[in-house]
Amino acid sequence: MALIDLYDTRFLAIAGRGDGLARDRAELLRQRLIARLVPTFGDDPHTAAAPAVGGYLERAIELYIAGFAESAIIEADMRVRSLLAAWFGARDGGDGFAVLARRAGFAGDVADRLIALATRREDIDARDGDLAASIVAAPTRGASSGGLAAVRAESPTSQRLRWSADLHDLLAAAVAACAMIFTAIAQGRGACGSTSA
Amino acid sequence: MNDPDVLVIGGGPAGACAASTLALAGRRALVIEKEPGPRYHIGESFIPFCAYPLQRIGFLDKLKASRFTTKYSVVFVGTTGTASRPFWFHQYLYDGASVTWQVLRSEFDAMLLAHAESLGASVERGVEATALIIEDGAIRGARVRGADGEREVRAPVTIDCSGRDALSHRAFAWRDLDPGLDRFALWGYFEGHRLDDGVAGGATVVASIPGGGWFWWIPVTDGRLSCGVVARREDLFVAGESTKQTWARALAQQPWIAERLSAARRVEPLRVIREYSYRARHAATDGLLLAGDAFGFLDPIFSSGVFLALRGGELAAQAADAALCDGDTSARAFAAYGARMSGGIENIRRFVYAFYDKGFSLNQVMARDPYARADISDLLDGCFFRDYEDFFRIVADSATLPGPLSDGLPIERAGSRRRDVRRGDARRGGGAG
Numbered sequence: 001m002a003l004i005d006l007y008d009t010r011f012l013a014i015a016g017r018g019d020g021l022a023r024d025r026a027e028l029l030r031q032r033l034i035a036r037l038v039p040t041f042g043d044d045p046h047t048a049a050a051p052a053v054g055g056y057l058e059r060a061i062e063l064y065i066a067g068f069a070e071s072a073i074i075e076a077d078m079r080v081r082s083l084l085a086a087w088f089g090a091r092d093g094g095d096g097f098a099v100l101a102r103r104a105g106f107a108g109d110v111a112d113r114l115i116a117l118a119t120r121r122e123d124i125d126a127r128d129g130d131l132a133a134s135i136v137a138a139p140t141r142g143a144s145s146g147g148l149a150a151v152r153a154e155s156p157t158s159q160r161l162r163w164s165a166d167l168h169d170l171l172a173a174a175v176a177a178c179a180m181i182f183t184a185i186a187q188g189r190g191a192c193g194s195t196s197a
Numbered sequence: 198m199n200d201p202d203v204l205v206i207g208g209g210p211a212g213a214c215a216a217s218t219l220a221l222a223g224r225r226a227l228v229i230e231k232e233p234g235p236r237y238h239i240g241e242s243f244i245p246f247c248a249y250p251l252q253r254i255g256f257l258d259k260l261k262a263s264r265f266t267t268k269y270s271v272v273f274v275g276t277t278g279t280a281s282r283p284f285w286f287h288q289y290l291y292d293g294a295s296v297t298w299q300v301l302r303s304e305f306d307a308m309l310l311a312h313a314e315s316l317g318a319s320v321e322r323g324v325e326a327t328a329l330i331i332e333d334g335a336i337r338g339a340r341v342r343g344a345d346g347e348r349e350v351r352a353p354v355t356i357d358c359s360g361r362d363a364l365s366h367r368a369f370a371w372r373d374l375d376p377g378l379d380r381f382a383l384w385g386y387f388e389g390h391r392l393d394d395g396v397a398g399g400a401t402v403v404a405s406i407p408g409g410g411w412f413w414w415i416p417v418t419d420g421r422l423s424c425g426v427v428a429r430r431e432d433l434f435v436a437g438e439s440t441k442q443t444w445a446r447a448l449a450q451q452p453w454i455a456e457r458l459s460a461a462r463r464v465e466p467l468r469v470i471r472e473y474s475y476r477a478r479h480a481a482t483d484g485l486l487l488a489g490d491a492f493g494f495l496d497p498i499f500s501s502g503v504f505l506a507l508r509g510g511e512l513a514a515q516a517a518d519a520a521l522c523d524g525d526t527s528a529r530a531f532a533a534y535g536a537r538m539s540g541g542i543e544n545i546r547r548f549v550y551a552f553y554d555k556g557f558s559l560n561q562v563m564a565r566d567p568y569a570r571a572d573i574s575d576l577l578d579g580c581f582f583r584d585y586e587d588f589f590r591i592v593a594d595s596a597t598l599p600g601p602l603s604d605g606l607p608i609e610r611a612g613s614r615r616r617d618v619r620r621g622d623a624r625r626g627g628g629a630g
Contacts, residue, residue, distance in 0.1 A: 002267065002396075006287075009395030045269070045296045045396070046248075046261050051287035054269075055295070058288065186292045 002045045003053075004034060010054050015065050025168065026065045032172035036110075041179060048182035052175045056083070056182075064171055069164035070124055076174045077121035080114055083181055105191030106177055113173035120163050120170075127159065201227035201319065203517050204338050204352035206326045209238070210503050211489025212358035213309040214510035215517075216318035217254035222518045226318040227350060229341050230310065231359075233323035238302035239384070239470070241423050242401045242415045242500040243268065245286045246579025248294035250507040256312050263308070266299040266416050269396045271577055273559065274404035278452035281559070283400060289574040299399065299417050326364050329355070335483035335527070339364070353526050354517040356486045358510060363477075363491035371477040373602055377550060378474035378496045381433050383443060383467060384413070384425020390461040392416060401500060406450040408432040409553050411498060414454060421464065424454065427472060427498070440467045472496060474549075476542065480535030481516075481607035483527045488513040492605075493542055496549045504579045509538055528607035539605030541581035547589055547598045548576050554596035566591050 007030060015026035033053065041049040053061070057079055064072035084100040097118050101111045180192040203219050205212045208230030219226035251257045270283035287295035314320045324343035329336050330351065338351040357365045366372050392398035402414035410428025417423050426433065426447040434443055444467055448455050476493035480486065489506035512534050520530040551557045563569045572588040589598060 006269065006396050009397050010285075044261070044293075045267060046257075046293045048292050050269075050293070051291040051295045053287075054285055055288040056291060182291045183293075 003037060003041065003043050003047075003049055004030065006045055006050055006054050007033060010058070011061055011065060014062060018066060022065055022067060025067070028168040029061065029064065029171060032169050033175060036172045036176040037179065040176065047179070048186065049175070049179040052179035052182060056178050057171070057175050060171060060174070064167060069160060069167055072167065072171065073117060073120045073124060073163060076171055077117050080174050080177060081118070083178055087181055087185060101177075103191070104177070104181065106180060107192075110173050110177050110180075113170050114177055117170045117174060123159070123163065127156075201225045201350070201352050202354070202521055203227075203514070204229070204350050204355045205318075205358060206339060206355065206364060207358035207360055207489070207491070208232075208310045208313075208320060208322070209306055209358060209360060209489060209506065210309060211491070211506035211510035211513075212356070213306070213313045214250055214254060214507045215356050215358060215488060215514040216313040216320070217256070217309075217316050218511050218514035219518060220313065220316035220318040221254060222514070224514075224518055224521065226313075226514075227352070228310065228313065228318055228320045229324045229326055229339075229343075229350070230320065230322050231325035235303040235307040238306060239382075239423075239468075240497065240500075240502045241302055241417050242299050242413075242503075243297040244500050244504050244577065244579040245290055245294045245297045246581075247297060247504045247507055250511045252294075253511065254312070254316070256309060259308060259312065260298060260305075263298075263300075263304075265301070265305070265418050266399050267396070268297045268299050268399045268401060269295075270400045272400050272402045274402055274451070274453040276405050276407050276451070278404075278456070280402075280453060283397065284574055284577055286574070286578055289571055290578050294578075299401070299415050299423075301418050304418075326359065329364060329368055329485070336485035354484055354486070354520060356488055356510070356513050356517060357491045358489045358506075358513075360490045361494060363487065365485060365487055365491060366477065369479075369482075371479050372475050373478050375474035375476070375495075375546070375599075375602055377553075377599060378472075378546075379429065380410075380427050380472045380496060381430050381469065382425050382427045382472050382497075383433065383440060383447070383469050384423065385444070385463045385467045386417075386465040387422040387424055387458060387461040388420055388464050390416075390422045390424075391457040391459075402453070403498060404451050404454050406447065409555065410447070412447075412451050412454045413497070414457075422461070424458065426451075427496075440469060474546075476539070476602050476605060478605070479608040480538060480605045481528055481531035486513040486516060486531055486534060492538065495542060495546055498549055498552060499545060499577060501545050501579065501581070505538075505542065505581075508541075512537060531607045535605045535607050537582065539601070542605075543601055544581045544583075544585050545576060546602070547585075547592075550599050551592050551596040557592065557596035561595060562591055 012026055015023045037049045041047040057076060060072045060076035060079065063075055081097055084104060088100055098115050101114045184192050202224040203226045205216050205226055205228040208228050212228055216226040216228045248257055251260060270285045272283050273281040310320060321343065324341050326339040327342050328340045330338045330340065330349060336355050338349060338355055340347060341350050357363055399416055404412040410426060410432055412424065412426050415423040474494055474496050477487050480492055488509040492509060495501055516531050516534040520526045559573065569588060572585060
């Protein structure tokens, strides 16, 4: 498969250098990419799916395969968020991410998956903010020590497992979304229109 | 078709793209091509921006459906055999053009010319232009010779796409050679070579050798490899040596290429050509535009030739169409075309000069400027028609860059040299188109 050959060449080599879990993650993402890209773009590397996989979201995919789930979420969300904002431009610049994601016109569950990705990014930001606040604020509230455990009920390990549970599918949806936006931009369209991704 | 709106001399990429563009604009275009059928041509490697003019003339889907090798990247190899990280086109170009092709030119050129014909352009194969028709200082078509004899084809605009041996060059001696880019190429075709796995196997590889020369490595169709060496005459050839001996000596200087060819067999004779870059001093005159190799040829290191031919043919056709709309086919109407083409060629020409400069290093430039990698990728992609002044200011710190070769602007009343046309034609016996 020509389009997926691109993924295999660019990313399976990274997975091969890692442990079995890295290879499993690479394979999970590969299957989701096939499911999300091929129905829309075919097996065609001469589409915007190639730069979406191999260029625009390249770093997010590398981070995910290497096991850096939180970094992959931040990278992918930043990329999608930037692209949507740039595409809609000043006209809709004041709208929130969810509004833009829905306005983009993705069919199926792509917009929902992008919003889920954005929610995880916000959770990561919130946790980091809580961590900082707890260090600063806890002593003033009479606590003997600060730190994450003082203010959060959910353990970091639990958070990580929750955030990375279906990350392969969120990343595949992000790739599909970016490819559809690139296509719409190239065709001068203001929305992605009907797709099956 | 005896009286087209536009006569296109030459049926290569520039001529076929010009004719297709004209046909889509509703113009009657006649292409005369001196070869009766497909012919060998070097220049097999495309760059991504080839996709845009091909898409605009509706040819891209035919290319996608072809069996040509898909090219995703360019790799540079140093004299010691160490390969760079690939310049993946899709890392910087976010549309379907980010993947391009390595083609057999005989097949590609024939496909593209047939496409022009399918759009409504008339094509006469096996017909050559022997002289331009000049009236009152303006070009009004050409005399052509085919199996049915010789005749005049009159047209308000003629686009000369007749290649290196261009009719207009022989007529007006407009060609300015680029003295810093006088090279020779020695090449052959191989099978059984070692390719990298997956999409990396379609890459063009540019592998340097000591003394400023380089090898090209282009995997063309059907498991065949085009591989050649380019260098100055004095660095490439030794008196009394056969081409086989020259090839073996050059190969011994580049370990990356030598290792991958160690089990390969050559399937065609070695070929030699002089690759002397040039540009026409004038891109146009009254009633005449030059495109493709007829306008200019640039050292092939960055595979820019086919794209410049396609884009030049397209722009020339657009200029011709606009001139016909305005009823003014004088040189003035083509000024923007000449300026645009020359500006674009100058960008990639400066990059070629930098590559050959011993003080220049891609890695050092990229280390100095975070945007340099994107600039380099744009140049490798074919984005020639934009401002690179910031980039070349940095490059100029480590490489000597040339001034513009010539302005490429049109000249009015080129036909004052009509006698030269006739003499040149008689001396050489014609043969363009």
